[in-house]
Amino acid sequence: MRQKTLKTSISCTGISLHSGEKVSMNLCPAGIDHGIKFKRTDIAGGGSIIPARWDHVVDTRLNTTLGNDDGVTVSTVEHLMSALAGSNIDNALIEINGPEVPIMDGSAAPFMFLVECAGVVEQRSERRAIRIEKPIRVTDGDIFAEFIPDDGFVIDFAIDYSGTVIDRQEVSVPMAAGAFNNDVARARTFGFLSEVEQLRAAGLARGGSLDNAIVISGDEVMNEDGLRYDDEFVRHKVLDAVGDLYLAGAPIVGRFRGECSGHTLNNRLLRAMFADTEAWSVVPAKDLDISYATMPVAAEKVAMAATA
Ligand SMILES: [Zn+2]
CATH class of the missing domain: 3.30.230.20 (lpxc deacetylase, domain 1)
Structure with a gap:
């Protein structure tokens, strides 16, 4: 590759x-x-x-x-x-x-x-890819983020908003064969109306609207068209984790598990991993199933095959 x-x-x-x-x-x-x-x-x-x-x-x-x-x-x-x-x-x-x-x-x-x-x-x-060589975990109270060695790139994520319309959601996404495109990429960020109002008062979320976020009020999703996935909330957290982990500078070969993780723990996990030289190694990306097989790559391969 x-x-x-x-x-x-x-x-x-x-x-x-x-x-x-x-x-x-x-x-x-x-x-x-x-x-x-x-x-x-x-x-x-x-x-x-x-x-x-x-x-x-x-x-x-x-x-x-x-x-x-x-x-x-x-x-x-x-x-x-x-x-x-x-x-x-x-x-x-x-x-x-x-x-x-x-x-x-x-x-x-x-x-x-x-x-x-x-x-x-x-x-x-x-x-090149970064392969996880041993388990490594960061925690903050009951929440955690961890890497476990694996042959591919897999994200397991759980969020817990018990007592709200989100409730507890869990998903496991092996990042292969178009999974990112199909199962993750369209999941939108979300927020509770009460939080949005607080952020606005603090001068934040000024650009936030129903056009760029799922907004929850009480037991209801306020967006007229509803959700893009039944469990769009946890899928968005997977999307965030993929983005935060790409800051490693290369794709990861390993399993990420997040329990109510967010940007802070995702970054702490990378810092903990890079601080432990036995926790990771740099490997050629070939022969490893980390490809997301996206449309542009597929189109490129077709074009190359056509001109070969
Ligand atoms: Zn996000």
Whole structure:
């Protein structure tokens, strides 16, 4: 399996969830071993580059925020990172003219569509993966996140909102053969109306609306069209975890288990893993079932076969 980047640049414009500001974003191709990096085009000079890596995570309270040594940040990166993981994109430069990634419809699907429109190309270098070599767990009271060795990339997730319309939801998603596209990518972020009102009072969630989040009031989902999956809530947490874990800098070969985990524990887990050199190893991605088999990759293979 080879590294991949975008065939061409592609842009989008949208509203930021927290600031409510309109931002433009440009997904650009990048060279071998570049990884995923953000570039704040509204900031002059070299301090505008922010690597999309676990050790650049500076805030995880409401979303995952990345920052560099110059204090320049970009927030709410998790849904875009999830789409890039699901599209097998190893190398890309994400130009953005503001401090927060647009929320789009609250899922990863619009970003997947952008990548599909731009196209995906293979590069002349082997793709590497990070294989989990031993169990590693981080906890916070009753909640936890852990890695367990496994032949593939699997996400097990449980959330517990007992006493609300969400209740307890559990799902196990082996990330193979289109599972990300079909079972995860369209799941939207969610919030309770009472929380949204609190956030608004604090100057946050200004861009939040029924167009980019599932909003729950009492026992009801307020969105007119209802849910995209019966258990859309826990599937969105899977989407978040895929994005947060892609900040490892390579796909993971192993099983992730999250019990009410979130951005904070997801990042703590990566930090704990990288701190223990026996917990992981770098392996070639070939022969390992970590491919999400997305549409753009399939189309690319067809095109290559046609010209071969
Ligand atoms: Zn999310």
